[in-house]
Amino acid sequence: MNEALLRSLTPSVLGILVRRGADFAAAEDAVQDALVEAVRGWPADQPRDAKGWLVTVAWRRFLDATRADAARRRREDLVDEEPAPGPSPAVDDTLQLYFLCAHPSLTPSSAVALTLRAVGGLTTRQIAQAYLVPEATMAQRISRAKRAVSGVRFDQPGDVATVLRVLYLVFNEGYSGDVDLAAEAIRLTRQLAAAIDHPEVAGLLALMLLHHARRAARTAPDGSLVPLAEQDRGRWDTESIAEGVEILQAALARDRLGEFQAQAAIAALHADAPTAEETDWVQIVEWYDELARLTDSPVVRLNRAVAVGEADGSRAGLAALVALDDSLPRHAAVAAYLHERGGDLATAARLYAEAAHKAPNLAERDHLTRQAARLNARRCR
């Protein structure tokens, strides 16, 4: 039984049920039931038309549930309305589901959970494990989210930008667990890119592929973080890089720049450099300028300061840093790095220790503490 195939069919099967008149929440439950049945029954006997099978079983489950708890008349209406089986607009349905699950009325965490279940076909248990919360909590989050969007008309066009933000969140919150959220985010973005022709969707897909390509090199065997400059570039996934670059180039050629394309361009320039020393920092600074223009984000300007430090020397980098609020996350870490490059090891060590104190996660804290320790050890010698 091919779980990947099953999961890829989830959004179109769900879309068909909703188009037939099932309300979204009930249809989503029915599709999950059908998926569970397929996982159990298919190893022995996989149907030739997997999607048709899922639609039939899910629809039957939906009718059973409706019969059990809803008014008889509503059910009869639905049975009467059931359309003849035939070709269905799979692509449109998939796209509508992305919009629905990323609906602006949902909080980010609800949108993420709903997307993973209704579009990704993951079970509540898998999503709960991935986000380290109890299954009952995740079940509530998903059912509240479903209720929140149940009144939304399925054929309203949505905003691609909200969908992209949700997928970006899934990719970026790389918690551990059975499910590889980064790989899942790539799969869902790829599926979205097939359903809609939009340069920012391509930009996000390229960005994910380029970052994912470096994953194996990003942690040492002991689990500690390896910064970009020290990564073994031989361990980068060249296939993933090539695909990301190709997708990005096609998107950029359309001349509708957006923040994800700009971020991907920066990632591509890093991927392009055979060694850290050969990185084209001047171009990277230019892309950060574009990105700052597009987003006006202080985090972008903080990263830009690092790039300026590499392109024009640490003094220029520190000058770029002066304009920024020092309460920004990672401000101290960036300042420490630039001071170290400028040769002021005592200040750098102090700032690394301060940055470790403010680190948002354990891996970064350990890394920054090690940086402080490395400089302190060197100064003592």
Add this chain to the structure above:
Amino acid sequence: MAKYLLLKHYRGAPASVNDVPMDQWSPEEISAHVQYMNDFAARLEKTGEFVDGQALAPEGAWVRYDGEGRPPVTDGPFAETKDLIAGWMIIDVDSYERAISLAGELSAAPGAGGKPIHEWLEVRPFLAAPPTITE
């Protein structure tokens, strides 16, 4: 089985024997420490005694209700004298003695000079649900 909370402090606990701030260790000593902690948790998972382990950031604030229609009052950052929890591990073990012995092992994590830190850890039993048979 009974659950115990092993609490680690940034400050507020009695001073440990090998009391050197981590950024004064060597990078190798830090790696050895992290490895020891990971191995310890992994071993407890294997023995079926591990429940949860989390680390806390050193920053935070006091918060309290300030009456109907008013936003909560906050007081932060914490004063230098505040007892500050760094993190915890929850274990589910057969006896108090086992909890004490495991906390002792955790406290032996290597620190500066590769020597055990001898850090003071707080061991707190959970108040459990009442048993079915009481008489």
